[in-house]
Amino acid sequence: MSEQLLQILVVEDDELDRMIMKRALLGSGMKHDLHFAEDHESGKEAAAGKEYDCIFLDYNLPGGTGLELLKEIRAAKNTSPIILVTSQGDEKIAVEAMKNGANDYIPKSLLSADGIAQSVRFMVALKAQEKQRLLLEQQLKETERRLKTVVANAPIILFAIDEKEQFTLFEGKGLESMGINKEAVTGKTIKDIQGIPIHVEDYQRAMQGEEVTSVVEMDNKFFELFYTPIHSDDNGVTGVIGVASDITGHKLAEEELKTAMTLAEETAKLKEQFLANMSHEIRTPMNGIIGLTRILLNSQLNEEQLRFLQSIKVCSDNLLVIINDILDLSKIEAGKMSFESVPFRIQDLARHAVELFQAKADEKSIRLVTKMDPALPEALCGDPTRLSQILNNLMSNAIKFTSEGEVSLGIQLRSRREGQVTVDFEIKDSGIGIPEGSLNSIFESFTQAGTDTTRKFGGTGLGLTIVKRLIELQGGNIGVRSKVGSGTTFYFHLSFDIATSKQLETPVVQEKDSSTTSHLRILVAEDNPINQLIVKKLFADWETPIEFADNGKIAIEKLQKSSFDLVLMDIQMPEMDGYTAVQKIRTELPEGLRKIPIMAMTAHATQNERQKCFEAGMDEYISKPFEPLELKKKILELTKSNTLPLEGRQEEFSGEKQTSDMRTIKGSVSSTEQDDHKNSLQKPDLVIENPSTRVEPVIPEHQINLSYLKQIAEGSESFIIEMIEMFLNKTPVALEKMQESFQQQNWEELKQIAHRIKPSFGYIGLPETQKMLAEIEKLSDEHTNPERVKELVGEIQEVGKSVFVQLKTALTGMK
Amino acid sequence: MKVLVCEDDEMVLKMVEFKLQKEGYEVHLAKDGKEALEKISGLRPDIIITDIMMPYLTGLEIVHQVRKQLGLITPIIIVSSIGLEKTVLEAFQLGADDFITKPFSPNELSVRVKKLLMKSA
Numbered sequence: 001m002s003e004q005l006l007q008i009l010v011v012e013d014d015e016l017d018r019m020i021m022k023r024a025l026l027g028s029g030m031k032h033d034l035h036f037a038e039d040h041e042s043g044k045e046a047a048a049g050k051e052y053d054c055i056f057l058d059y060n061l062p063g064g065t066g067l068e069l070l071k072e073i074r075a076a077k078n079t080s081p082i083i084l085v086t087s088q089g090d091e092k093i094a095v096e097a098m099k100n101g102a103n104d105y106i107p108k109s110l111l112s113a114d115g116i117a118q119s120v121r122f123m124v125a126l127k128a129q130e131k132q133r134l135l136l137e138q139q140l141k142e143t144e145r146r147l148k149t150v151v152a153n154a155p156i157i158l159f160a161i162d163e164k165e166q167f168t169l170f171e172g173k174g175l176e177s178m179g180i181n182k183e184a185v186t187g188k189t190i191k192d193i194q195g196i197p198i199h200v201e202d203y204q205r206a207m208q209g210e211e212v213t214s215v216v217e218m219d220n221k222f223f224e225l226f227y228t229p230i231h232s233d234d235n236g237v238t239g240v241i242g243v244a245s246d247i248t249g250h251k252l253a254e255e256e257l258k259t260a261m262t263l264a265e266e267t268a269k270l271k272e273q274f275l276a277n278m279s280h281e282i283r284t285p286m287n288g289i290i291g292l293t294r295i296l297l298n299s300q301l302n303e304e305q306l307r308f309l310q311s312i313k314v315c316s317d318n319l320l321v322i323i324n325d326i327l328d329l330s331k332i333e334a335g336k337m338s339f340e341s342v343p344f345r346i347q348d349l350a351r352h353a354v355e356l357f358q359a360k361a362d363e364k365s366i367r368l369v370t371k372m373d374p375a376l377p378e379a380l381c382g383d384p385t386r387l388s389q390i391l392n393n394l395m396s397n398a399i400k401f402t403s404e405g406e407v408s409l410g411i412q413l414r415s416r417r418e419g420q421v422t423v424d425f426e427i428k429d430s431g432i433g434i435p436e437g438s439l440n441s442i443f444e445s446f447t448q449a450g451t452d453t454t455r456k457f458g459g460t461g462l463g464l465t466i467v468k469r470l471i472e473l474q475g476g477n478i479g480v481r482s483k484v485g486s487g488t489t490f491y492f493h494l495s496f497d498i499a500t501s502k503q504l505e506t507p508v509v510q511e512k513d514s515s516t517t518s519h520l521r522i523l524v525a526e527d528n529p530i531n532q533l534i535v536k537k538l539f540a541d542w543e544t545p546i547e548f549a550d551n552g553k554i555a556i557e558k559l560q561k562s563s564f565d566l567v568l569m570d571i572q573m574p575e576m577d578g579y580t581a582v583q584k585i586r587t588e589l590p591e592g593l594r595k596i597p598i599m600a601m602t603a604h605a606t607q608n609e610r611q612k613c614f615e616a617g618m619d620e621y622i623s624k625p626f627e628p629l630e631l632k633k634k635i636l637e638l639t640k641s642n643t644l645p646l647e648g649r650q651e652e653f654s655g656e657k658q659t660s661d662m663r664t665i666k667g668s669v670s671s672t673e674q675d676d677h678k679n680s681l682q683k684p685d686l687v688i689e690n691p692s693t694r695v696e697p698v699i700p701e702h703q704i705n706l707s708y709l710k711q712i713a714e715g716s717e718s719f720i721i722e723m724i725e726m727f728l729n730k731t732p733v734a735l736e737k738m739q740e741s742f743q744q745q746n747w748e749e750l751k752q753i754a755h756r757i758k759p760s761f762g763y764i765g766l767p768e769t770q771k772m773l774a775e776i777e778k779l780s781d782e783h784t785n786p787e788r789v790k791e792l793v794g795e796i797q798e799v800g801k802s803v804f805v806q807l808k809t810a811l812t813g814m815k
Numbered sequence: 816m817k818v819l820v821c822e823d824d825e826m827v828l829k830m831v832e833f834k835l836q837k838e839g840y841e842v843h844l845a846k847d848g849k850e851a852l853e854k855i856s857g858l859r860p861d862i863i864i865t866d867i868m869m870p871y872l873t874g875l876e877i878v879h880q881v882r883k884q885l886g887l888i889t890p891i892i893i894v895s896s897i898g899l900e901k902t903v904l905e906a907f908q909l910g911a912d913d914f915i916t917k918p919f920s921p922n923e924l925s926v927r928v929k930k931l932l933m934k935s936a
Contacts, residue, residue, distance in 0.1 A: 299922060300838075300929045541920065712834060712921050719833050726826050755868060755896065760826045762918040770918075 006032040006053040006124065011043035011069065012085070013062050020111050021056065028117030040064035047073045052080040054123040057102075059086050059093060067097055074101035079130065081123035085111070155246055160230070161203055162239040165189040169241075177221075177246055197223040197244055206240040215247070222251040268334070272608065275330050280572075282323055283603035284528070287625040289316045291534030294628075320625065325462040332469045339474060343499035344384035346376055346423070350411055353391040357399050357407075366399060367406035375413045377421060381497035386470050391425070393463045394490050398429035401488070405430030419498050426491045433484040442480065443468045517635055518543040518767035520565040521703075525555035525581065526601070527573045531624070535568070536711075538628055543767050545705040550574075552581025559585065559593055565639050569618065571602040571609075578602070579616040586617040597638040601626070702799050704806045705765025721814055724807050727760050735800045742793045747780040750789070754780070764807065769799050816932060817841045819860035821851035821877065822894065823869045827917075831864065834921035835928065848872020852880060855889070861935075862928055863891045867902055875906055882910040890931040894919070 008025065012018045018036055025032055035052075037043040040063030047055065047069075055073070057066035066084055073082065084097040084105040094105040103126055106119055151158050151171045157178070160169035170185045178196065185193055190200045197216040206212045206227035216223045225244045229237040293313045301309065331337045354370050361368045391409065398407040410426040434442060443464050471478045471492050478492035517539075524535050527550050539546045547564070549555035551573040559567070567585075571578035578600060586594055599620040600613040613621045620634050706720065713719045734757045741749040754776040761769040772792050779789050818840045822828045825846070832842045843858055845851035848871040855863065855877075863881065867874035874893055881887050893906040893914040903914045913927050 298926065300926050302933070543918070712830065714837070716833075723826060723829060726829060730825065752868070756824055758896075759824060759918050763826060763830065 004031070004053075006030055006120065007035070007050075008032050008120065009035045009037065009043075009046055009052045009055045009080075011037040011039075011046070011056065011061060011066070012058045013038050013060070014058070017058065017085075017108065017111070021116065024111055024113040024116040025120075027113030028120065030117060030120060032120075038062075040069055043069050044072055047078055047080070048076060050080075051078065053127060054120045055080050055082045056106075057082055057084050059084060059090075067093065067100065070097055070102055071100050079127075079134075081127050081130075083119055083123065157244040158242075159198065159244070160239060160241045161190065161198075163207070163237070165191065165200070165203065167193075168239070174244060174246055195219075197225060198242065202227050203240055203242075206242070207237050209237055221246060221248045223247065271330070272334070275327060279323060279327055280603045282319075283624055284531075286316060286320055286323070287534070287603060288528075288530040290320070290625040291537075292530070295534065295537050322462075325466060328466050329462055329469075332466065332473070337470070337473060339383040339386060341381055341497070342384065343379050343381050345378060346380050346411065347372060347378070349384055349388060350391070350409060353388060353395055354409055356392060357395050360399055361407065364399065364403060366402055366404065369406055369408035371408060371410040371412075373412045375416075376411065376423065377416075377498045379499040380421065380423075381499040382494070383474070386474070387494070390467050390470055390492075391427070393467050394427040397463065398427050398431065398488070398490075402429040402431030405487070407431075414493060416498075420495055421498055422493055422495045424491065424493045426489060428487065428489040430487040433486055433488055434480070434482040435484055436482075439480060439482060443478070515632065515636055516542065516544075516767070517632055517639075519771075520544055520635065520639055521563065522546045522566045522568060522635070523549060523555060523558055523564040524568045524601075525549045525552060525573065525578065526568070526570040527551055528570070531570070538631070540708065540711050542632065543708065543762065543765075545707060545765055552576030552578060552584075555581055556584055556589070559589065559596065564596065566635060567596055567598045568601045569598050571600060571613070578618075579612070582617045599634060599638060702766065702768065702802055704803055704810070706810065708765055709763055717814060721811065723763060724811050727764060728804060728807055728811075731757060731760060731800065732804065735797055738793060739797065742789065745786075747783055750793075751777050751780040764803065766799070766803065769796065769803075772796060772799075816862070817843060817858055817860040818928065819843045819845060819851065819854055819858065819863045821845040821848070821863065821865040821869060821874065823847060823866060827866070827894075830921060831924065834925055838925050838929075840928075848874075848877060851877055855881060855887070856885060859887075860889060862932055863889055864894060864924070864928070865891065866894045867896075867906070875902065875909060878906055878909040878911050888935070890935050892924070892927055892931065 010018060010021050012021065022034060025034060035046055037046045040061045043057070043061065057070055059066040061069065070082055070084065073080070081103040082101065084094065084102045086093055086105055086107050097105055103123060104119060106115065153173050155173050155177065157172040157174040157180075158169065159167060159171070162168050166187060166189050167185050170180075170182050175182055180196060185196075190198060190203055195218075197218050199214070199216065202212045202214050202225065206229050209229050209231075211229070212225075212227040214225050214227075216225060223244050224247045225242060227240050227242040230239045230241055232238045289312070293309060293316065296309055297306075297313065328337070350370055350372060354368055358368060395407065395409065407427070407429045410424075410428065412424040412426070414422040414424045416422075468478050471494065474494055476492050476494040478490065480488065480490050482488040522539065522544060524532070524546050526532050526535060526548060532548055536546065536548075547558060547562075549558050552569075553576040555567065555569070556576075558564075569578040569582060573581075576584075582598055582600075585596065585598065597619045598617070599622060600618040601622050601624060602609065602613070603624045610621050620638055622631055622634055709720050709723055734753055738750060738753045738757075741747075741753060754773045758770050758773040758777070761767075761773065772795060776789055776792050776796070779785050779792075816839075818835055820828060820831050820835070820842060822831065822844075823846055828844055828846070832844060835842045843854055843860060845854050848869045851863075851865060851869070852872060854860070863877070865874040865877050872880075874895075878891055878893070881889060881891065890912045891910070893903065893911045894917060895903050895906075895914055896917045906914060912931055915924055915927060
């Protein structure tokens with residue numbers, strides 16, 4: 001501050017005194033700018049509008065006293081420090097001057113250099129202080145003004161309550177919304193006032209020193225309140241200060257949010273439910289259409305009918321693909337798509353993918369080329385089903401949009417490290433190509449290149465979206481190159497773990513359906529007559545005896561009455577559904593029956609449904625409409641332990657032989673009259689009742705089954721009777737002859753007899769016996785293993801006896 | 816439409832007869848190869864269904880006779896047992912038109928009959 005050039009005004013009429021002042025100031029060593037005024041009028045002028053660091057006023061001035069001038073300066077709002085210079089220590093004047101705003105006074109006798117310097121320094125400090133004070137005051141005022149504005153306008157209520165429960169403060173815009181008059185409240189106690197959200201209990205807790213938060217509902221509005229205790233210096237609580245804010249808006253938003261969330265969750269559930277239902281609702285009739293079409297295709301048709309039927313088949317197959325696409329996409333959208341990790345042969349998978357389209361390609365005269373990198377590991381670990389889906393989709397597109405030239409599938413090893421490979425796939429066609437402008441959007445749902453593409457080539461436009469998502473979900477990437485008129489190439493890469501060949505299960509190449517299910521007895525719980533028809537036809541083709549149960553309850557009853565190797569269980573059935581039935585079978589039936597393999601057979605195709613089936617205790621799951629071979633494969637897998645070597649089964653049989661003859665055998669004709677025709681085709685052909693040995697397994701292979709004959713008969717009972725009589729006429733003789741031929745070691749004759757009677761056993765539903773006869777035929781042709789032939793011939797005789805009894809009983813029932 | 820069925824097993828015979836009669840065919844039966852040949856030349860059936868293993872004359876011999884000696888183009892369906900692929904091939908070489916494996920579904924047989932008749936018509 002000493003560096004500062006001080007502005008000093010001296011109002012003095014006496015020249016000598018001015019000189020003294022000047023010298024004193026010079027002697028003080030302070031840098032300064034000295035201004036002089038010689039009378040009242042010029043002094044007033046000099047002070048007008050200018051702040052000085054110090055003003056010296058002589059008391060005696062021409063034109064008025066220094067006191068008067070002082071008053072005038074102060075009246076002009078000049079705050080410069082003013083020192084009154086008095087002549088002769090007139091205390092009275094000095095006091096009067098101080099009262100009127102002078103900051104100090106100094107007698108002329110003390111106007112020395114030191115005295116003036118001291119006074120000026122004091123004044124400068126005073127001025128600085130004053131300036132600071134003014135600044136603070138101004139800030140304080142500003143803050144207060146702001147606070148007041150805030151409090152007055154904030155949608156809150158600010159309140160303070162003293163220890164006597166009296167309001168000392170009640171401010172804020174919130175008052176308006178509550179309809180409270182500020183003046184009416186201030187000074188009142190909490191208990192005096194009604195209709196405010198401030199509760200005496202909360203106040204009392206705050207008075208105990210606690211900070212209290214509470215939410216109060218009042219007149220359909222919500223208020224949030226904070227109470228803070230006001231502590232005195234000695235730490236006692238002298239009162240409470242609090243804020244109340246109206247949170248009705250928040251509360252409503254929160255409620256809305258909750259509702260919206262619940263709604264969203266419900267919608268998601270509904271969507272899932274809807275998809276499940278829709279998939280069920282569509283699949284059920286589709287099952288009927290596809291299944292019956294398949295059956296019709298095998299019947300006599302003229303060419304036109306055949307053509308129409310083939311169109312129906314193509315249409316319904318396409319529809320099924322679309323349904324599956326939609327289901328897949330919604331699964332992906334819902335984040336519910338999961339991927340398997342199982343070992344598979346990439347070569348086989350590629351080969352299957354190409355084979356599938358060979359016929360189509362041949363039809364269009366397109367070459368199909370597969371280029372496999374020999375460096376690829378034989379076995380990979382991943383999701384072969386999804387990979388096939390991807391390849392099939394891209395191959396099908398390639399062929400669809402190509403009319404000449406070739407479609408190629410290339411599979412290349414990109415990199416290999418630490419038990420992992422990255423594989424590049426490329427599907428290239430010489431088709432119509434995709435315009436550059438459409439390349440980016442072809443992976444979007446419902447988009448195909450060009451609007452007329454759909455019209456021309458069909459398709460949902462979902463395929464590529466699904467492909468892309470399936471690839472990306474497995475960590476890969478798909479891209480496309482294309483040129484209009486010269487073809488399109490889709491390329492993608494995926495990473496797989498390398499599997500050892502050992503990890504691969506039984507050879508992936510399935511033998512072409514030489515397997516048979518004819519040794520199995522299957523119970524089919526299914527209420528839909530069309531589905532029954534399809535299943536019946538299917539199993540008839542496989543020569544497999546089945547029985548139907550119209551609901552879960554009947555299924556359980558039948559399981560207890562006779563023995564089955566497997567149950568196919570529909571889910572939606574009247575009276576008792578599939579889930580309940582399975583649970584009951586697994587928990588309530590006798591030990592021996594509980595473990596029977598059960599396969600769910602349902603038109604619900606969601607993952608969820610599948611999970612539910614397994615949780616209910618099913619062993620397998622197949623969704624309708626199903627591929628017959630898939631069903632067969634699953635049945636065989638489930639009943640693997642049933643395909644005991646022949647000897648094992650026979651021992652089982654001979655051990656049971658005695659009881660089996662005592663069984664009561666009942667023909668199907670004994671089922672009630674009113675539903676005779678329809679049910680004679682579907683209802684049990686033979687029900688073996690044996691209460692004493694109910695739990696023991698009945699041997700199905702030697703139990704006659706007339707379903708085949710009935711199917712042929714189509715209602716003609718006399719045909720069945722005729723056939724049975726024929727069997728009873730010729731077979732006993734043949735069996736006797738067989739025994740003879742064996743004793744005479746006449747292998748040729750033995751072979752011929754076995755060959756001749758073999759089909760007859762098929763007609764009465766004894767495929768197991770047919771197998772035995774086939775073995776005799778083979779062995780006697782080779783002249784090997786006479787021991788085994790002996791065994792078999794002996795067995796056949798026993799079977800014959802049991803079968804004759806059964807047939808005769810059935811015959812009596814019919815006549 | 817006359818169908819001749821040659822088969823030594825009477826149950827199979829009965830079965831085929833029953834099925835084809837119901838389809839509206841005029842069904843004739845032969846229980847061995849000799850009878851079969853006689854009926855072929857006498858009846859001139861529209862289609863012949865024959866088993867392979869039969870007394871006197873096998874089904875293959877019948878095919879041979881029909882094509883070479885009688886010089887007929889009557890459609891012939893061979894009925895064979897499983898696992899006799901070689902025989903089936905031989906039958907085709909001799910001039911059989913179709914074959915069906917035992918045990919067969921009568922429906923299938925009837926479809927095959929119809930198809931052959933439509934082709935030859």
